[in-house]
Amino acid sequence: MAGIAFTYDLSTAIGQARLYAGDTDPNGLSRTGGDRTRTDEEVAYLLSRTGNDARLAAASLLEGKAAEFAAQAIYVNQGSLAQDFRQRSMQLRECADALRSLAAVAIFNASSQPAQLTVGAAGTMEGW
Secondary structure (H helix, E strand, O other): OOOOOOOOOOOOHHHHHHHHHOOOOHHHHHOOHHHOOOOHHHHHHHHHHOOOOHHHHHHHHHHHHHHHHHHHOOEEEEOOEEEEHHHHHHHHHHHHHHHHHHHHHHHHOOOOOOOOOOOOHHHOOOOO
């Protein structure tokens, strides 16, 4: 059985999705729950489901983490240390929503599309 793959290369969509989601700790592969780092295979799957958009894949990744924290839905208080898994779930959902909004703006204003308004010679409206 092959080892679990983790790469963090910003020239790849997987690396970019990891950056947006904050999923950059290779040591997190052995964790459980929402803190677990996702494998390359999991991130690649999310990319395939989101049209290879790193922000949308990151949003999906954060939603998955949020769901895992929500499933725990507990508040732990041990002495001076406290962990509110409910709050972490809400924060991850907010981050996912923000990434989806940013991706929508980029899709709406995609730089690969031709300019909507053009001008004629010398900046005139000739030819409109």
